[in-house]
Amino acid sequence: IFQNRQWDEKSLDEMEESLIMADVGVKATDKLMQTLRRQKPADGEDLGQEMSAKLQTAMVDMLRGSVTAPKLAPLSARPWVILFLGVNGVGKTTTIGKLAAQHRNDGKKVLLVAGDTFRAAASEQLDAWGKRAGVDVVKHKAGADPSAVVFDGMQAAKSRNVDVLLIDTAGRLHTKVHLIEELKKIRRVIAREQPGAPHETLLVLDATTGQNGLQQARVFKESTDISGIVLTKLDGTAKGGVIISIQEELGVPVQYIGVGEDVEDLQPFDAESFVQALFE
Amino acid sequence: SLTDKLELTFKRLRGQGKITESNIDDALRDVRLGLLEADVHLKVVRSFLDAVKAKAMGKEVLLSLTPEQQFIGVVRDELVELLGGDYQELDLKTAPPVVIMLVGLQGSGKTTTLAKLARYLKNEKKRTPYLVPADIYRPAAIEQLKILAKELDLPVYDSNPETSPVTICRQALDEAKKKFCDVLLIDTAGRLHIDEELMAELSAIKAAVNPHQILFVADSMTGQDAVNQALGFDGKLGVSGVILTKLDGDSRGGAALSIRQMVGKPILFSGVGEKLDAFEPFYPDRLASRILG
Ligand SMILES: Nc1nc2c(ncn2[C@@H]2O[C@H](COP(=O)(O)OP(=O)(O)OP(=O)(O)O)[C@@H](O)[C@H]2O)c(=O)[nH]1
Ligand SMILES: Nc1nc2c(ncn2[C@@H]2O[C@H](COP(=O)(O)OP(=O)(O)OP(=O)(O)O)[C@@H](O)[C@H]2O)c(=O)[nH]1
Ligand SMILES: [Mg+2]
Ligand SMILES: [Mg+2]
Numbered sequence: 001i002f003q004n005r006q007w008d009e010k011s012l013d014e015m016e017e018s019l020i021m022a023d024v025g026v027k028a029t030d031k032l033m034q035t036l037r038r039q040k041p042a043d044g045e046d047l048g049q050e051m052s053a054k055l056q057t058a059m060v061d062m063l064r065g066s067v068t069a070p071k072l073a074p075l076s077a078r079p080w081v082i083l084f085l086g087v088n089g090v091g092k093t094t095t096i097g098k099l100a101a102q103h104r105n106d107g108k109k110v111l112l113v114a115g116d117t118f119r120a121a122a123s124e125q126l127d128a129w130g131k132r133a134g135v136d137v138v139k140h141k142a143g144a145d146p147s148a149v150v151f152d153g154m155q156a157a158k159s160r161n162v163d164v165l166l167i168d169t170a171g172r173l174h175t176k177v178h179l180i181e182e183l184k185k186i187r188r189v190i191a192r193e194q195p196g197a198p199h200e201t202l203l204v205l206d207a208t209t210g211q212n213g214l215q216q217a218r219v220f221k222e223s224t225d226i227s228g229i230v231l232t233k234l235d236g237t238a239k240g241g242v243i244i245s246i247q248e249e250l251g252v253p254v255q256y257i258g259v260g261e262d263v264e265d266l267q268p269f270d271a272e273s274f275v276q277a278l279f280e
Numbered sequence: 281s282l283t284d285k286l287e288l289t290f291k292r293l294r295g296q297g298k299i300t301e302s303n304i305d306d307a308l309r310d311v312r313l314g315l316l317e318a319d320v321h322l323k324v325v326r327s328f329l330d331a332v333k334a335k336a337m338g339k340e341v342l343l344s345l346t347p348e349q350q351f352i353g354v355v356r357d358e359l360v361e362l363l364g365g366d367y368q369e370l371d372l373k374t375a376p377p378v379v380i381m382l383v384g385l386q387g388s389g390k391t392t393t394l395a396k397l398a399r400y401l402k403n404e405k406k407r408t409p410y411l412v413p414a415d416i417y418r419p420a421a422i423e424q425l426k427i428l429a430k431e432l433d434l435p436v437y438d439s440n441p442e443t444s445p446v447t448i449c450r451q452a453l454d455e456a457k458k459k460f461c462d463v464l465l466i467d468t469a470g471r472l473h474i475d476e477e478l479m480a481e482l483s484a485i486k487a488a489v490n491p492h493q494i495l496f497v498a499d500s501m502t503g504q505d506a507v508n509q510a511l512g513f514d515g516k517l518g519v520s521g522v523i524l525t526k527l528d529g530d531s532r533g534g535a536a537l538s539i540r541q542m543v544g545k546p547i548l549f550s551g552v553g554e555k556l557d558a559f560e561p562f563y564p565d566r567l568a569s570r571i572l573g
Contacts, residue, residue: 089387128419210503
């Protein structure tokens with residue numbers, strides 16, 4: 001959309017608008033625009049296409065440059081434990097179903113833990129995904145203590161020789177202190193049963209979320225040391241630009257993106273495709 | 281917060297002598313920044329600033345002893361007005377059963393909100409709601425609404441996921457009439473406004489049961505996409521009201537302004553928690569305070 005344009009103020013303004021409308025946020029947008037403006041060619045004769053390419057490069061650099069290297073090679077421990085958390089309705093349960101199917105298709109033995117014992121039909125929902133993916137689900141009755149289900153899940157993973165253990169938790173707003181404490185307790189239970197676990201703690205973030213996504217990431221990082229992000233619902237019109245600030249400020253990488261409601265709709269995150277899609 | 285920023289700006293402006301039209305622009309810049317950070321859509325921010333500027337250039341602000349109070353007052357009044365002024369009642373004035381349909385994007389809180397609305401109508405408005413689970417796609421969606429209905433001791437249609445949502449709604453309407461229930465509450469599957477097939481399904485349900493209210497359920501932490509969503513649902517289906525959810529979080533809620541501006545229909549209720557009693561009328565002045573910080 002920025003093809004064959006002059007490197008002028010009007011085009012720069014339109015670039016800035018695209019960033020704001022992609023939820024990149026004011027601060028990150030200002031930073032990126034400053035970087036872009038410093039690269040303006042002396043004679044100002046270049047086409048907008050180059051301007052767009054330079055902006056996209058700056059964004060990919062901002063995304064890649066801030067990622068801290070993963071501490072462990074994936075699946076280098078057994079069971080490899082992944083804990084999923086995030087605010088209400090973002091797509092945690094669905095994402096677990098999708099990832100379970102992927103690992104099962106890779107020949108891994110997968111087990112799911114229905115750690116949401118609060119919301120109506122939460123374990124029934126995960127159970128249905130378990131059937132769809134062809135994997136077992138550890139669950140308790142509604143209202144059970146989530147830590148107890150997680151404990152059972154850890155025991156079952158060991159006794160059943162599981163390769164990958166995926167743990168679902170109830171949606172919770174990061175502002176609810178007692179619910180954050182519940183998550184910390186769940187992590188302690190996991191670590192006690194297997195030192196080093198959870199090997200991945202994934203924050204699931206909805207691409208339609210605005211600047212509150214940054215606050216969610218801050219609080220969850222601080223309280224549960226998230227290792228990665230899953231950005232869901234990128235099949236909509238929202239661009240998920242808030243992850244640029246998240247990666248820049250907190251260094252937490254996006255691992256996967258959700259692009260639909262079916263079992264195959266989970267892809268690994270690629271910074272270049274993400275930035276390209278942002279401008280489409 | 282935006283209020284803090286404005287107070288600082290005016291302090292600095294007063295230090296430079298009297299407040300003039302040109303330095304009101306400094307204050308407007310603060311407002312622009314504050315609104316964008318609060319997730320108000322860029323285009324909505326622009327028209328909002330124009331409205332504020334027109335009012336702020338008046339003598340009340342420029343000649344006031346406390347111009348920042350006047351200016352903040354103008355911003356607040358404009359926010360409240362844009363959000364609908366005072367709280368508004370849900371219109372139920374039609375022959376029973378009044379059909380109400382909840383629509384919106386995936387995960388916005390429709391199923392939970394439908395149960396909350398049922399509880400509100402039963403307790404506060406002495407109505408007899410009948411709940412209809414018309415989401416045949418999401419695993420255990422029908423079960424979810426059935427569990428909530430049981431919790432509220434309210435009748436719920438026993439939807440079969442093999443039947444189409446249109447058929448489910450038609451049959452449920454007949455059931456509700458047989459039971460003399462005066463409100464029919466329909467839960468629909470979450471969907472994208474760009475999904476032609478699923479948006480057509482909503483139009484088909486609308487044609488089949490003629491809802492008196494089609495309420496758009498929106499997550500209050502939605503960012504710039506709120507405008508696309510609102511235009512999509514109102515454009516393709518027609519929305520008669522809005523419900524904002526998850527206001528118990530700390531998102532600033534700017535999406536409320538964007539949606540209200542685009543749809544032009546009242547925001548009727550606020551979801552303020554996960555429990556079924558976490559439901560209240562939407563108050564424009566409370567959201568204005570939230571945005572001003
Ligand atoms: N379009 C789209 N919808 C998605 C995606 N991921 C999840 N969803 C939908 O989002 C809705 C919520 O998904 P859930 O998996 O129940 O979300 P959750 O985070 O587990 O929700 P809670 O447990 O209630 O907090 C469902 O309708 C999913 O089908 C995605 O990538 N794209
Ligand atoms: N904190 C909070 N959570 C809410 C509120 N409203 C709904 N939720 C939660 O948000 C999540 C999603 O709610 P659902 O009712 O399943 O959302 P939905 O729109 O029906 O989802 P789909 O049918 O998949 O599109 C659940 O965890 C709810 O408990 C609210 O006002 N505050
Ligand atoms: Mg869930
Ligand atoms: Mg639902």
